[in-house]
Amino acid sequence: MHFSIEPFVPARAGERDLRGYYNVTNAIFKEADPHAPQNTFETVVEVLRATDPPSVRRRFWIARGDGGDVIGLIIAQLPSEENAQAVVASVRVLPAVRGRGVGSGLLRAMVDDTALIAGRSRLVGFDVVGGSAGDRWAAGLGFERTQERVLQVLHVAELDSARWNIPVSAGFFLEAWSGAAPERLVAQYALARSAIADAPTGDSSLREPQWTAQRVREHEAFEREAGRDLWVVAAVEDASSRIVGMTEMSGYPEQATVTSQRDTAVLAEFRGNGLGRAIKAAMMRTLSTARPHLERVLTTTASDNKYMIAVNHDLGYVTARRMVTIEGAISEVRSRLGADDS
Numbered sequence: 001m002h003f004s005i006e007p008f009v010p011a012r013a014g015e016r017d018l019r020g021y022y023n024v025t026n027a028i029f030k031e032a033d034p035h036a037p038q039n040t041f042e043t044v045v046e047v048l049r050a051t052d053p054p055s056v057r058r059r060f061w062i063a064r065g066d067g068g069d070v071i072g073l074i075i076a077q078l079p080s081e082e083n084a085q086a087v088v089a090s091v092r093v094l095p096a097v098r099g100r101g102v103g104s105g106l107l108r109a110m111v112d113d114t115a116l117i118a119g120r121s122r123l124v125g126f127d128v129v130g131g132s133a134g135d136r137w138a139a140g141l142g143f144e145r146t147q148e149r150v151l152q153v154l155h156v157a158e159l160d161s162a163r164w165n166i167p168v169s170a171g172f173f174l175e176a177w178s179g180a181a182p183e184r185l186v187a188q189y190a191l192a193r194s195a196i197a198d199a200p201t202g203d204s205s206l207r208e209p210q211w212t213a214q215r216v217r218e219h220e221a222f223e224r225e226a227g228r229d230l231w232v233v234a235a236v237e238d239a240s241s242r243i244v245g246m247t248e249m250s251g252y253p254e255q256a257t258v259t260s261q262r263d264t265a266v267l268a269e270f271r272g273n274g275l276g277r278a279i280k281a282a283m284m285r286t287l288s289t290a291r292p293h294l295e296r297v298l299t300t301t302a303s304d305n306k307y308m309i310a311v312n313h314d315l316g317y318v319t320a321r322r323m324v325t326i327e328g329a330i331s332e333v334r335s336r337l338g339a340d341d342s
Contacts, residue, residue: 001100003071005109008060010048017062018045020070028092037255043227050225054218055080055209059116061109063102071097074106076116082207086122087330103137104337111334122205123333125326135324141336143328147202147302150309152317154297159316161288166281168235169273174282175234180220186213188243189234195265200302204325228252231290233282235275245275247283256291261299264308277311284315
């Protein structure tokens with residue numbers, strides 16, 4: 001089949017191309033989770049046109065079929081600071097046109113942009129279903145698996161909410177907020193959140209960010225601009241009044257039935273006190289009020305993070321599927337893609 005590849009600039013894109021981006025994105029998400037509520041067109045465009053995430057630049061390319069419709073796309077994320085060696089790529093191709101070189105054409109366009117990838121050596125892909133056609137395609141291009149993760153799902157209606165009545169250990173109390181962290185707590189919160197760097201990362205070259213108060217504020221601002229709600233529960237030590245653990249959830253207002261459980265972290269010297277379980281349980285109590293129509297909570301965890309997987313199971317999560325993170329050397333991937341044969 002004939003197709004063409006071109007850069008895609010969301011701020012300048014017309015209605016037809018934005019609809020095409022939306023259709024491809026929703027097709028991929030529906031394939032991964034047929035029961036998940038679909039984002040609205042307006043929400044997808046809002047996120048697409050939002051300011052780039054903190055410490056990350058985004059670039060896009062689209063593939064057009066014979067009639068000019070969008071049939072595939074690639075998103076390149078270019079981190080700065082800790083991960084300046086990497087390009088994080090997400091290739092999305094409509095199921096009906098896979099196996100015809102569209103994904104390879106999109107990836108080739110990205111790696112051939114020498115100005116874009118200058119100084120970077122690694123290509124990273126997240127949430128690839130192990131053993132899938134995409135996994136095999138990537139392996140043929142020189143990508144290797146660097147980490148396995150599990151997707152876990154909590155089905156609210158199937159659980160007795162009493163299982164979330166878990167008190168925090170003696171010597172600690174809980175703080176909770178939505179949106180922005182209170183100014184008096186933001187520096188402590190950043191320090192506690194940085195403890196996520198201790199979580200297993202397998203053989204990944206990526207490193208977790210070192211959180212600062214400024215990074216927290218940038219993260220909160222991006223979430224607001226993208227139209228997402230944030231909720232945070234923190235564990236605070238009585239004796240010092242400092243935050244020693246945290247957990248964060250996010251969700252779109254128009255998707256009242258689903259939220260995403262994000263980072264949960266506890267400072268190393270306070271582990272073993274059941275704080276991770278207590279703050280995640282408190283988060284579920286918070287969400288029961290904030291989102292009375294909530295049906296599902298989604299989270300991903302490193303498959304070798306046995307402690308957090310066990311905590312999630314205690315709270316009612318079930319493991320839905322296993323996914324892998326893949327990485328490849330940009331030079332090797334470019335070599336295997338070869339000359340443009342589309």
